[in-house]
Amino acid sequence: MKIGIIGTGQIGATLIRQYTKAGHDVKITNARNVEKSKTLAAETGAKTVSLDQVAHDVEVLVISIPLIEIPNLSKSLARKISADTVVMDTSNYYPIRDGRIDEIENGTTESVWVSQQLSAPVIKAYNSILAGSLVEAGLPKGSSSRIALPISGDSQQAKTVVATLVNDSGFEAVDIGNLQDSWRQQPGSPVYCTDLNVSQLKRNLSSGKRESFPGKRDLALQFILKQEPQRWLEWWRGCVENNRKLFQTDFS
16 A cells, blocks of 8 residues: 655554554654654665655555644645555644644534634544553464544545555554544543453443543543653553543453
8 A cells, every 4th residue: 555654753664663553654854853754765675755746646645744744734735645544643643742723622523623714524443542552562363452442534445545554553443433433532530541352342432521621531541641761671560550541441
């Protein structure tokens, strides 16, 4: 598959490694850290390109940047995303980082807002897993304890493509509905960064109340910010356990 990836942060960089390992043709761009893009390209065989080129002739375009950067990205990508390209959105809204976005605060689902900014349909995926889990916890297809990742979107065909990539990265995709339904996988939900298998995820999808999500999201983020990233293995596992307790997730 031909894939373009915008962003080489923790999630973007991990997907670059996983997709190239799975045999996909990947090109990458990152406006803020060109040297990191070059290092990743040398490590993985991905190709570094300009922002103008990353959306050209790709089957999937992965957008893995802070949500607050989406409007600026939209200006740069205007009319450059083909109608045939599946656009995957991995972003999350964190007011502590992004500032207040009134439309989202007033009820617009995060990835619906992203889709509106880009003037293109998107599939929501990979937003509900910590980078540590994405790096360390992938398992072969068929494993009973494989972590399940929710995906949302309005095109069944596009979701099938994204589900294939989720599987290639070592996780089990669970289609939870259309893009409007993606609020169920937003930060603060019971399936957010709690590393659930398929049956656990399905059981917990409807257990959270949307109005409680912002408060739990902020508590989870405050816990993350207090950790020591250099002890990243303990940090990652501690964050998962904290989220399970915070969201009162049933992981039996």
